[in-house]
Amino acid sequence: MTSAETSIVWFRNDLRVRDNPALAAAAARGGPVVAVYVLDEETAGLRPLGGASRWWLHGSLERLADDLTTLNIPLVLRRGAAQAVLDDLMRSTGAGALYWNRRYDAAGIACDTAIKSNLKARGVDAESFNGSLLTDPWDIATAQGGRYKVFTPFWRALQARSGGFDTPLPLPERILSGAAGSEGDALDTWRLQPTSPDWAGGLRASWQPGEDGAREALERFLEGAVEGYGDNRDRPDIKGTSALSPHLRFGEIGPRTIWHAVMHRLASAPQTESDAMKFLSEIAWREFAYHLLFHFPTLPERNFNPKFDAFPWREPNEDLAAWQKGQTGYPIVDAGMRELWHTGYMHNRVRMVAASFLTKHLRIHWRFGEAWFRDTLVDADAASNASNWQWVAGSGADAAPYFRIFNPILQGEKFDPDGAYVRRWVRELADMPAKYIHKPWQAPAALPEGTGVKPDAAYPPPIVDHAKARQAALDAYGSLKR
DNA sequence: TTTTGAGTTGTTCGA
DNA sequence: GTCGAACAACTCAAA
Numbered sequence: 001m002t003s004a005e006t007s008i009v010w011f012r013n014d015l016r017v018r019d020n021p022a023l024a025a026a027a028a029r030g031g032p033v034v035a036v037y038v039l040d041e042e043t044a045g046l047r048p049l050g051g052a053s054r055w056w057l058h059g060s061l062e063r064l065a066d067d068l069t070t071l072n073i074p075l076v077l078r079r080g081a082a083q084a085v086l087d088d089l090m091r092s093t094g095a096g097a098l099y100w101n102r103r104y105d106a107a108g109i110a111c112d113t114a115i116k117s118n119l120k121a122r123g124v125d126a127e128s129f130n131g132s133l134l135t136d137p138w139d140i141a142t143a144q145g146g147r148y149k150v151f152t153p154f155w156r157a158l159q160a161r162s163g164g165f166d167t168p169l170p171l172p173e174r175i176l177s178g179a180a181g182s183e184g185d186a187l188d189t190w191r192l193q194p195t196s197p198d199w200a201g202g203l204r205a206s207w208q209p210g211e212d213g214a215r216e217a218l219e220r221f222l223e224g225a226v227e228g229y230g231d232n233r234d235r236p237d238i239k240g241t242s243a244l245s246p247h248l249r250f251g252e253i254g255p256r257t258i259w260h261a262v263m264h265r266l267a268s269a270p271q272t273e274s275d276a277m278k279f280l281s282e283i284a285w286r287e288f289a290y291h292l293l294f295h296f297p298t299l300p301e302r303n304f305n306p307k308f309d310a311f312p313w314r315e316p317n318e319d320l321a322a323w324q325k326g327q328t329g330y331p332i333v334d335a336g337m338r339e340l341w342h343t344g345y346m347h348n349r350v351r352m353v354a355a356s357f358l359t360k361h362l363r364i365h366w367r368f369g370e371a372w373f374r375d376t377l378v379d380a381d382a383a384s385n386a387s388n389w390q391w392v393a394g395s396g397a398d399a400a401p402y403f404r405i406f407n408p409i410l411q412g413e414k415f416d417p418d419g420a421y422v423r424r425w426v427r428e429l430a431d432m433p434a435k436y437i438h439k440p441w442q443a444p445a446a447l448p449e450g451t452g453v454k455p456d457a458a459y460p461p462p463i464v465d466h467a468k469a470r471q472a473a474l475d476a477y478g479s480l481k482r
Numbered sequence: 483t484t485t486t487g488a489g490t491t492g493t494t495c496g497a
Numbered sequence: 498g499t500c501g502a503a504c505a506a507c508t509c510a511a512a
Contacts, residue, residue, distance in 0.1 A: 143511060150489060150509055234491075285490085352491065391490085403504050404492045411492090470493085474504095481505085 005096035006032045008089060010082075011075075012108075014101040014131040014251035015060045016211040017067045019168035021129035022099040027071075027172035034093055034182045035068050035075045037061060039190055042081040045107030047300070047382065050375035052344040053249075055200050056209050058192035060250050063210030065187075072177040076184035083115050093182050096124060101131025101251070104290050105382050106297035132248075134158065134165050134255050134287055137294035147295040150398045154291065155284045168257045202342035207246065207378060214247035218258060222265045229275040233282075236336075236347035237420040242279065245379035246345070248286065255283050289383035292397055300370070300386040308395035312476050313365040322463050323358050324372055326426070329462035331438050332412035333357045335425035342425070344378035349415050355392040356406040361469040363476060366393035394477065402477040405470050412438030428459040 007026035014020055015037075026033045040046055049057065065075040078085045086098065098119060103112065112128065119126035130136050140157050141147065148154035194200050207213070221242040225232065232240025247253050262276050293299050303309055322328050326337035336350035346354065351373075358369045366389040373389070374380045390396025416422055419437030423430050429440055436443040441461055 142509090146510090148510085152489065153510055281490085349491080356492095398489070398509090400491080401489095401505075406491095407493060 004031050005029070006034060006093045007097040007099065008086075008093065008095045009033060009035045009073075010086065010098060010100040011035055011037045011064065012100060012103060012251075013249070014254075015064045016214070016252050016254070017064070017071065018171050018211065019131075019254050019257050020101065021131050021166075021169060022101045022127075024169045024172055025099050025127065025129065026097065027175055029097060030176070031096075032177060033071075033073045033175045034089070034095065035064075035073050036086070036089055036182075036184070037064075037075065037077055038082045038085050039077070039079045040082045040085075040111075041079075043083070043107070043111050045110065047105075047107070047374070050377070050380050051194070051199075052203065052376050052378045053374075053380050054192040055194065055203055055344070056207070056246055056250060056378045058187065058190070059207075059209030060252060061187055063212065063252075067211060070174075071172060072175045074182055076182045077187055077190070078184050079190065082111055083118070086115060087118075089182065090119075090124065098124060098126045100128055102128045102136070104133075104137060104294045105300075109297075130166075132251050132254060133290055134259060134283075135161055137291045140291060148288070148291060151285065151288050154288050155281055158284050158287060162259070165256050165259055168254070168260055203344045203378065206343040206345065209246070209250070209252070211252045214244065214253035217242060217244050217247060218253060218261055222261060226262075226265070226275055226279060227269075227272050230278045233278070234349045234415050236350050237416050237418065241348065243345075245381075246377075249379045249381045255286070258283055286381075286384055288397075289381075289387040292387050293383040299390070300382055301367070303395040304387075304390050304397055305395045305399070307480055308393070310480060311395075312363070312479060314363045316364050316368050319362045319463060320358075320364055320368055322460075323354070323362065323364075327460050327463075328357065329441070329460045330357065330408040330412075330466075331419075331422040331426050331429055331440065331459075332408050332416060335416075335422045338425040340373075340376050344376060346377070347421075349411070350421075351388070352392060353406050353408055353411045355389060357408055359389075359393040360405045360473040361408075361464050361466070363473060366390060366395065403474060405473055407466060407470075409438050409466065426459065 007029050009023050009026045014022065017023060041048060061075070061077070068075050076089065078089065090098065100112070103109065116126045116128065135158070140154065140161065142153070148157065208216070221244070225240050225242070229240060232238050244253065244258070248255065259280065262280055266273055266276050292304070296304060323337065326334035326341065328334055332350060333354050336346045336354045339350070340346040355369055358364050359366050370385055370389040373385055387396055391399050394400065394402045412422065419432070419434050422437050429437060432440055432443065440459060
């Protein structure tokens with residue numbers, strides 16, 4: 001192995017140049033480095049990217065290509081089955097090493113394992129790293145060596161290991177150039193962005209994909225909203241969260257960078273400790289989701305709790321469409337679903353209410369909600385999306401007791417007290433008095449001039465009655481016991 | 483092996 | 498309006 005040999009870094013969900021272990025390892029070898037991103041829509045079992053994710057990916061790859069250029073590293077874009085694409089690239093560049101950061105879904109693991117054993121058999125240096133988690137899922141185990149199924153003990157175990165989290169890696173030195181044989185596609189030919197119709201206007205206005213956007217979001221959060229996070233995080237009418245989720249999803253920032261930045265901030269602002277730890281526990285929920293996905297690979301498709309296989313779900317019908325379009329007649333639910341459609345994002349509190357509404361009030365299987373979120377969320381993440389949907393539905397790990405059914409009216413009144421969030425996303429209700437904003441069907445027919453439902457855009461009546469739907473859900477869950 | 487304490491995010495009812 | 502209890506058992510994690 002000579003130092004002049006080319007190394008390849010296979011980028012996946014780690015679209016950053018800082019704190020990127022695979023890139024750092026390639027740079028450390030001393031020879032030229034080629035970066036590759038493979039749009040793999042062929043390997044069996046890999047889930048296709050949703051529309052919002054494709055939009056984000058386009059922007060993120062553009063930024064990554066720029067950042068890599070400053071390091072003298074070309075980003076090669078190739079389309080096809082990863083194994084074949086990488087074989088071809090290894091041959092044409094004469095590379096002697098291939099490095100990547102791990103993924104943890106079943107199909108991804110199978111694909112990577114096959115590629116690695118192939119390369120090793122040919123004497124190529126193939127190595128994988130942890131680029132997206134505080135610790136690999138197999139590094140956290142119960143006292144008996146098992147996997148955690150309850151969050152709180154997992155969180156305690158994770159904190160106990162926090163001294164062992166790797167320090168974020170610095171930006172690599174500028175690389176020796178000279179890689180040849182690395183032609184690829186032009187990004188535009190992948191058509192990741194919508195054209196006709198162009199539905200991405202709201203996404204463009206809301207987000208800045210890429211590593212710079214990720215670091216700016218973290219800095220903004222640590223200078224501002226982290227203080228008071230514990231309470232404000234539940235308020236969709238307040239900018240009380242970090243909005244880092246899509247950046248984490250694509251690996252534009254890693255959890256170790258976040259962990260260390262929070263700890264650094266705590267050193268100078270100890271009064272924010274409980275807020276900061278609350279925030280880190282949310283990062284830990286993401287870790288927990290990956291822990292679950294790794295140890296229970298069927299999490300995205302099958303009930304974690306098999307008892308739920310007998311649950312009497314209703315067939316998805318026009319109620320599913322009403323939910324997707326934000327036309328349920330429950331303002332907090334509809335505001336969330338419309339925020340999602342417009343921006344590719346929904347506030348976490350509202351996600352819970354909307355998900356509870358689909359699975360409990362409408363009794364539609366969580367996998368339809370999971371699929372919709374996967375297509376429309378810019379932060380759609382196989383582990384978090386599946387484990388959170390199952391948590392809400394009651395079939396997941398550490399799930400809420402089944403009788404815990406969110407009341408969409410109370411949730412609205414509690415967490416959007418003035419109705420500002422509803423008013424923003426449900427324009428029909430913009431002039432509705434706060435008293436009725438979360439239950440407009442109770443508003444008197446004759447409201448003062450200029451208030452109430454705008455006549456030109458009727459807001460639908462509730463598609464189900466809360467009390468009746470709640471009872472029906474309780475009865476359905478009760479049937480599982482027998 | 484057995485025991486014990488605990489478990490993200492809530493709602494409703496009645497006093 | 499406020500408050501505590503009931504809602505159900507069950508599984509997990511650790512001693």
